[in-house]
Amino acid sequence: MAAIKPNISLVGPTESAATDSAPRRLVVDAQNISLTFETADGKVEALSKVGLQVAEGEFVSFIGPSGCGKTTMLRVIADLQQPTSGTLLVNGMSAEEARLACGYGYVFQAPALFPWRTIEKNLKLPLEIMGFSEAEQQKRVEHYLSLVNLNGFERKFPWQLSGGMQQRVSIARALSFDPALLLMDEPFGALDEIVRDHLNEQLLQLWRTMGKTVLFVTHSIPEAVFLSSRIVVMSPRPGRIIDVIDCDFPPDRSLEIRETPEFLKIAQRVRTGLRAGHSYDE
Amino acid sequence: MDPRKFRLGLLFATAAIALSFVAPLAPGVPSLLARPGLWQAAALAGALFLAAAWFADARAIVPGLAGVIAAAIVSLLLLHDSNIAGNATAGFWSIVTAAWLAAAMCVVALAALRPVRKERRRLINILVPLLFGATVFYLWEVAVRGFGVPPVIFPSPSAAALRFAASLPTLAADFNQTFIKGVLIGYAIGCGAGLLVAILAHRFEFLGRGLLPLGNFFSALPLVGIAPIMVMWFGFDWPSKAAVVALVTFFPMLVNAIAGLSAAGHIERDLMRSYAASHRQSLTKLYLPAALPFIFNALKINATLALIGAIVAEFFGTPTQGIGFRISTEAGRMAIDMVWAEIALAALAGMAFYGFVTLAERATTFWHPSYRT
Amino acid sequence: MTSNSLALGGVSPRRLSHHPLVERYAPVITTVLALVAIWYIAAVAMNWTLVRDGFEREETPYTVSDVLAGTMDAERPLLPAPHQIASNFFDTVFGYPPLAPRSLVYHSLVTLSATLLGFLLGGVFGIVLALLIVHSRVLERSLLPWIICSQMVPILALAPIFIVVLGALGLHGLLPKAIISAYLCFFPIAIGMVKGFTSPDLLQIELMRTWSATPRQVLWKLRWPAAVPFLFASLKVAITISLIGAIVAELPTGAEAGIGARLLAGSYYGQTVQLWSALVAAAVLSWGLITIVGLVERGVNRSMGAR
Numbered sequence: 001m002a003a004i005k006p007n008i009s010l011v012g013p014t015e016s017a018a019t020d021s022a023p024r025r026l027v028v029d030a031q032n033i034s035l036t037f038e039t040a041d042g043k044v045e046a047l048s049k050v051g052l053q054v055a056e057g058e059f060v061s062f063i064g065p066s067g068c069g070k071t072t073m074l075r076v077i078a079d080l081q082q083p084t085s086g087t088l089l090v091n092g093m094s095a096e097e098a099r100l101a102c103g104y105g106y107v108f109q110a111p112a113l114f115p116w117r118t119i120e121k122n123l124k125l126p127l128e129i130m131g132f133s134e135a136e137q138q139k140r141v142e143h144y145l146s147l148v149n150l151n152g153f154e155r156k157f158p159w160q161l162s163g164g165m166q167q168r169v170s171i172a173r174a175l176s177f178d179p180a181l182l183l184m185d186e187p188f189g190a191l192d193e194i195v196r197d198h199l200n201e202q203l204l205q206l207w208r209t210m211g212k213t214v215l216f217v218t219h220s221i222p223e224a225v226f227l228s229s230r231i232v233v234m235s236p237r238p239g240r241i242i243d244v245i246d247c248d249f250p251p252d253r254s255l256e257i258r259e260t261p262e263f264l265k266i267a268q269r270v271r272t273g274l275r276a277g278h279s280y281d282e
Numbered sequence: 283m284d285p286r287k288f289r290l291g292l293l294f295a296t297a298a299i300a301l302s303f304v305a306p307l308a309p310g311v312p313s314l315l316a317r318p319g320l321w322q323a324a325a326l327a328g329a330l331f332l333a334a335a336w337f338a339d340a341r342a343i344v345p346g347l348a349g350v351i352a353a354a355i356v357s358l359l360l361l362h363d364s365n366i367a368g369n370a371t372a373g374f375w376s377i378v379t380a381a382w383l384a385a386a387m388c389v390v391a392l393a394a395l396r397p398v399r400k401e402r403r404r405l406i407n408i409l410v411p412l413l414f415g416a417t418v419f420y421l422w423e424v425a426v427r428g429f430g431v432p433p434v435i436f437p438s439p440s441a442a443a444l445r446f447a448a449s450l451p452t453l454a455a456d457f458n459q460t461f462i463k464g465v466l467i468g469y470a471i472g473c474g475a476g477l478l479v480a481i482l483a484h485r486f487e488f489l490g491r492g493l494l495p496l497g498n499f500f501s502a503l504p505l506v507g508i509a510p511i512m513v514m515w516f517g518f519d520w521p522s523k524a525a526v527v528a529l530v531t532f533f534p535m536l537v538n539a540i541a542g543l544s545a546a547g548h549i550e551r552d553l554m555r556s557y558a559a560s561h562r563q564s565l566t567k568l569y570l571p572a573a574l575p576f577i578f579n580a581l582k583i584n585a586t587l588a589l590i591g592a593i594v595a596e597f598f599g600t601p602t603q604g605i606g607f608r609i610s611t612e613a614g615r616m617a618i619d620m621v622w623a624e625i626a627l628a629a630l631a632g633m634a635f636y637g638f639v640t641l642a643e644r645a646t647t648f649w650h651p652s653y654r655t
Numbered sequence: 656m657t658s659n660s661l662a663l664g665g666v667s668p669r670r671l672s673h674h675p676l677v678e679r680y681a682p683v684i685t686t687v688l689a690l691v692a693i694w695y696i697a698a699v700a701m702n703w704t705l706v707r708d709g710f711e712r713e714e715t716p717y718t719v720s721d722v723l724a725g726t727m728d729a730e731r732p733l734l735p736a737p738h739q740i741a742s743n744f745f746d747t748v749f750g751y752p753p754l755a756p757r758s759l760v761y762h763s764l765v766t767l768s769a770t771l772l773g774f775l776l777g778g779v780f781g782i783v784l785a786l787l788i789v790h791s792r793v794l795e796r797s798l799l800p801w802i803i804c805s806q807m808v809p810i811l812a813l814a815p816i817f818i819v820v821l822g823a824l825g826l827h828g829l830l831p832k833a834i835i836s837a838y839l840c841f842f843p844i845a846i847g848m849v850k851g852f853t854s855p856d857l858l859q860i861e862l863m864r865t866w867s868a869t870p871r872q873v874l875w876k877l878r879w880p881a882a883v884p885f886l887f888a889s890l891k892v893a894i895t896i897s898l899i900g901a902i903v904a905e906l907p908t909g910a911e912a913g914i915g916a917r918l919l920a921g922s923y924y925g926q927t928v929q930l931w932s933a934l935v936a937a938a939v940l941s942w943g944l945i946t947i948v949g950l951v952e953r954g955v956n957r958s959m960g961a962r
Contacts, residue, residue, distance in 0.1 A: 080552050099558055106556045112549045115649040116571045125567065129559045157649060393793040407796065414797035435820055492686030502891075502945055503938045504899040506811075507914075510922030510930055515733065590809040597815070597906045598922060606812065610906075613815035616823075621816050629808040636807040 024055040026089070027181055027213045028077055033086035035072060035239075046072045047083065048238030056180070059207055059214045061224040061231045063270060064277065069239020070217045074183050077215065078106055091180060102130055104181035105174030109189055111166035113158040113173075119145070120154035123173050130177055144172040147206065164195040168202070175210070182214045189219060197255055200226060208251055221274075222258055225267050233270055235277020243273040285338040291387040292335035292346065298380035299328035299353065305373035308366040314373065320356050324377065327352035331384055340395060346388040347413075353381035354420055361427045368430025378424050385417045434616050442622040449620065452608070453627050460605040461631050463520035464592035468527025473584055475528070476535025477577065483536075484543040484569065485561065494540055501533040509595040523595045523604075530591040531584040535577070542576025543569045575650050578643040585635045593628060694737055701733040702726035735928045744932045756912070763936050765913040769829055769901040770944070773836020774894050780837065781844030781893070788845075789852040789878070790870065802845060810839055814903050832913075836900040840893035847889025851882025880959065887952040894944045902937060914940070 035047040047069045054060050062070035075081040076088065079095040090098035098104065105126075113122045120141055127137045145151055148168040158166055167187055174182060188196045204227055207214055218224050224231050225247060233243040247266055249257060257263050302324060303314050314321050330349030334342035357377045361367050366374060393410050397403050419439050425431070426438040433441060446453070483490035508529060512522040546568050554564045596606025605628050612620040644653070706725035710717040727736045735743075744759070751758035784802075788795045814835050821831040855877050863873045905915030914937050921930030 075552075078556055080555060099556065102558060104556070106553065108549045108553070110549055112547070112553050114550070114568070114571065116574075116647075126557045129554075129557045129563050129567070159649070159651075389797055390793045393796040407800075410796045411798075411800035415801060435823055488682050489686070490682075492682035492684075495683050496686060496690075499942065502895050503941050504895070504902055506899060507902060507918055507934050507937050510918055511927075511934075513922065514927065586807055586809065590811045593809050593812045594903055597903065598919070609812055610815050613819045616819065618816065618820070625808075625812055625816070628812050632807045632809055633804065 024057065025092075026053055027056050027058075027091060028052060028054040028215070029087075029089040030073075030077070031087045033073070033076060033083045033088060035069075035076065035081065035083045045238030047076070048240045049086070050239065050241055052232070052241075054213060054215065056213055057211050059216065059227055059229045061216045061218055061228040062234060063218055063221065063224045063231060063274070064234035064242075065236060065274065067239075068234040068236040068277070070234050071185050072239065073234075074185055074215060074217055078104060078183055080106075102126075102177055103179055104183050105177070105179040107167075107170050107174045107182070107184040107187045109186045111158065111163070111170040113166055113169060115158050117157075118154065119150070119156050119158070119161070119169055122158065122169060123176055126173060126177050132177070140176050144176050145169075147175070148172045148202065162195075164191050164199060167191065167199065171203070171206075175206075175212075180213060182212050184214065184216045186217050186219060188223070196220075196223070201255060203227065204253070221267050221270050225263060225270065226253075226255070226258060231266075231270060233273035233277070235274070242277045243269070245269055245273075288342065288387055288391060289335045289338040291383055292331050292338070292342065295349070295380040295384040295387070296328050296331040296335065298376040298383065299324055299331065301376040302373045302380070305376060306371055307360060307373040308363075308369040308371055311363065311365045317360075320359060323352050324356050327356065327380070331380070334384070334387075340391065343388050343391055346384050346391075350381050350385045350388065353377055353384070357381065357424055361424070367427050370428040374428060378421070378428070382417065382421060385413065385420075389413050389417070434618055437619040437622060442619050442626065445619040446623040446626055449623055452603075453623065455603050456605045456608050456624065457627060457631065459520060459600075459603045460523070460592050460596065461589070464523035464595070464604070465527055465588045465635075467520075468524035468592065469531055469584060469588040471524065472528035472531030472588070473535045473581060476532045476580070477539050479532075480536050480539030480543060481565065483540055484565075490540060493536065497533050497536045497540070501537055505530045505533075506591055506594045509598040512595070513599050518599055518601050520604075523592045523600070526595040527588045527591045530587050534583050534587065535580040538576045538580035538583075539573060542573030545576060546572040574647050575643075575652075578639070578647060581639050582636060582643070585639050586632060589628065589632050589635065691737055694734075698732065698734045698736045699723065699726045702729050705729060705731075705733060731925050731927055733927070735931050739928055740931045740935060743928045744935050747929075747932055748936075759917070759932060759936050762912055762914055762917050762933070763940055766898070766901045766905070766915065766937075767940060769832035769904065769913070770836055770894070770898045770940075772829065772833035773838075773900060774840055774897040775837075776833060777837035777840035777893060777897065778844055778890065781841040781889075782848055784841070784845045785848030785852060786874075788849050799849065802842060806842060806846070810842070811900065811903055813838070814900065814906070818904060832901050832904040835904040836897040839900040840897045843892045843896065844889045847885045847892075848882055851885030851889075852878045854885065855881045883955060883959065887948060887955075890948050891945050894948060895941055898937070898941055898944065 030050065030052040033047050033050045033052075034045070036043050036045050038044075050069070050073060052060075052073075062073060064070050072081060076083050077090060077095060079090075079099040088095050091101075091103045093101070093103075113119075114125065117125065123141045123144065124137045127140060132140070141154070142151075145154065148171060150165060150168055150172070153161065153165070153169075158169070161169070171184075171187065174184075188199050191199065200223060206212075207227075216224075216227060228247055231245040231247065232241055233245070234240065235242045245266060249263075303321070307314060314324060327349040330345045330352065334346035334349065336342075337345070357374065360374060360377070389410060392406055392413070395406055397406065423438045423440055426433075426436055437445075479493065483493050506526065509522070509526045512525040512529075516522040516525055550568055550572070551564075554568055559567070593604075593606035593609070596604045597610050600607040605624050608624050609621050612618075612624070647653070703722060703726055706722050706729055707717070709725070709729075710722065726732070728739065729735075732739070747757065747759035751761075753760040753764070755761060784798075788799055817835050817838070818831050821827075821834065852874075859877060859881075860873070863877055868876070902913070902915040902918070905913040906919060914933050917933035917936075918930060921927065921933060
């Protein structure tokens with residue numbers, strides 16, 4: 001069993017990732033987040049004193065086995081769940097205020113498109129709720145659909161699209177109201193490998209051109225290493241951070257990078273962290 | 283089906299036709315051969331059956347059905363002879379048997395067909411029950427008139443149809459009273475109120491948890507029994523019937539709408555939360571559309587319940603018109619053919635109402651997986 | 656990880672309002688109490704003019720509290736108070752020997768016998784019909800559409816015809832009512848059982864075929880167990896309809912015994928409280944029958960391994 005630093009309490013952005021010398025704005029500032037809930041079998045500590053700081057423009061992946069708290073952490077940041085203790089600032093305000101100010105877009109594991117709405121109307125859903133004008137809505141629909149390469153599908157219904165295309169619509173929908181933060185919970189988990197590779201490339205390109213901050217939960221080691229500027233490895237019972245790995249691959253990387261030794265080294269480090277976290281359950 | 287059984291059946295039909303030429307149609311009446319036109323038609327039927335028996339596969343259906351029609355027409359025309367009607371014997375019944383047997387064979391053969399093209403399949407899906415129903419009606423007609431069943435007990439379909447056509451003004455007035463005033467108004471009130479209360483129960487969880495068990499309890503009760511009380515409160519005329527219909531339709535809508543409003547998935551609910559949507563926005567954009575399949579389920583159930591409720595409520599007392607009123611008074615007067623005409627009216631109204639709701643359902647819930655198989 | 660399905664928030668202190676029994680029953684009890692309160696208020700409001708006019712006709716002096724008391728105890732109220740109905744109900748149920756013509760138990764038994772007989776006949780016929788439809792393509796394609804169509808027809812409207820026709824044929828009393836009830840409840844049972852018998856997955860049927868199972872074996876080992884939930888769901892619907900049918904069947908001929916007869920008599924003679932008692936009796940019967948079916952269902956489910 002390799003020596004692992006359990007329960008890293010503060011994780012911040014490293015200087016090497018930034019090319020400009022000015023400190024970047026913190027989009028997420030979480031300190032000592034804990035979440036315990038009651039089940040029929042007693043208390044479960046989903047998160048135990050997790051600390052995290054994410055600067056603007058980073059792409060941070062959370063990876064870990066089932067039950068390690070990565071989705072819970074994302075939902076806490078999104079104010080979809082409340083922590084039992086700890087402090088959390090999103091965009092400089094509380095999580096609830098950030099949610100009410102529509103500060104983030106959330107992409108779920110399933111596309112969650114409304115089957116009774118066309119693709120166009122599905123994209124307009126958040127815009128209608130947030131009160132954008134008709135003209136503005138139309139403009140944004142066209143812009144973001146072309147961003148995910150789905151022009152021409154406005155009048156189709158979700159079931160007429162494949163799973164990968166639906167998920168692209170879901171991403172476009174999350175971007176449509178220009179949030180600074182993008183939260184993605186295993187968005188490509190249900191898709192086959194070929195589609196997944198294609199979508200990984202598209203997501204990377206989107207991130208590069210739009211400069212958003214992305215928090216990305218995944219099961220897949222290659223996906224995490226390929227996409228991220230920082231990887232957070234978590235382990236379960238209690239949910240905590242095992243390791244944090246910085247990646248600084250060139251921004252215009254392609255999928256071929258997955259065969260390079262640097263990539264494999266990082267992937268190996270991730271895998272070791274995962275295995276170590278798991279071994280506490282023996 | 284087994285071609286040998288098919289051929290055997292059709293051969294029996296041919297034999298039956300042959301028998302009708304020699305056996306007496308009724309005591310003391312001229313035989314079939316003495317009737318010009320009729321015996322040629324019967325002979326044609328026999329020939330068609332023979333041809334069908336020779337094919338004994340899918341090609342036999344057309345000549346088989348043609349023969350059935352010919353034989354049926356012969357038997358119906360024979361019934362116009364008042365000496366035969368009521369006294370029919372072997373000769374007559376063998377024609378009927380031939381028609382029935384051949385029809386049954388053709389229905390079975392049609393049902394066994396499995397055409398590849400969708401339109402053909404749909405055609406057969408409609409044709410089989412239609413033929414089956416037509417055969418039943420034919421047998422009913424022939425049996426009632428051939429055996430001379432007193433119309434008091436059972437009128438023939440033709441007599442009922444004639445009475446229907448002759449009583450259109452009365453039927454229209456009854457329809458207006460029962461359906462337009464009683465059913466439609468009560469249905470609108472009951473379903474509307476059920477939906478509103480369900481929306482409130484969805485908004486206020488405590489109310490929902492209290493109302494749902496009660497709703498289930500009341501759905502199972504014989505609520506039509508409330509009719510005499512409604513008469514006491516609202517008088518004999520249509521408002522009391524509408525009140526009964528409203529009460530009867532309220533509970534199924536309440537129960538189904540509550541179920542439907544909770545049908546939206548967790549992920550979709552989280553999505554609305556992430557947009558900081560107000561409760562009203564979530565209701566109109568997520569919960570109500572997701573609940574539509576359940577709401578339409580209740581609307582369809584209520585369509586039948588409403589009609590039954592209005593008619594039964596009229597059994598308890600009604601001024602001078604209405605489907606239920608007419609049925610109970612005409613039944614008391616033993617005018618059974620009028621009763622059947624009213625029932626036919628109620629059946630047509632019921633099917634039209636249900637069909638209308640189904641069309642509306644298909645238009646608004648086309649997106650539901652159950653339509654996309 | 657599906658934390659989506661887990662409870663929101665963390666640990667909450669254990670308070671009385673979080674006790675599972677309270678949480679389960681408090682809403683229903685509160686709603687029932689609220690409804691009873693509304694009923695009392697409505698009774699006062701609706702009977703007020705009636706009682707006040709009664710006092711004025713008799714030219715007796717009265718106060719507001721007299722009228723109030725009167726609304727709770729009127730002889731022919733527009734809306735009887737709950738305690739009035741309750742006392743009449745208990746009087747007619749326990750106050751007479753069970754088979755006396757004035758006992759509500761007697762009338763309930765008359766209706767119940769027709770209901771149960773009709774339910775039995777209808778149930779058997781419905782199941783047999785379902786079996787035939789499932790095993791014969793011809794019957795399925797020719798008969799099933801008619802059965803579905805007939806559900807849109809107000810079948811209860813046929814009750815008077817049946818009674819009259821059967822009466823003309825010499826059948827009176829229990830049998831015509833039972834036949835109407837049977838006719839009403841065989842449709843939901845037939846449709847429910849067709850759905851149930853055809854509910855097994857294609858995979859399961861193919862598995863039976865790999866074992867060369869005969870149709871009868873497939874029926875007993877696969878189709879029947881798969882159809883059990885559908886059976887009980889349609890039995891519950893059928894027994895309710897059977898009861899309604901028995902009650903409605905008592906109307907056309909002006910029968911003298913049975914809950915329908917009580918309803919009719921109550922409405923003809925203006926005996927409001929008696930009417931409401933009969934309704935309560937019908938409700939008790941209905942609820943009781945469904946509970947019995949539910950208990951049988953639970954027993955069968957337990958023997959089939961459900962928790």
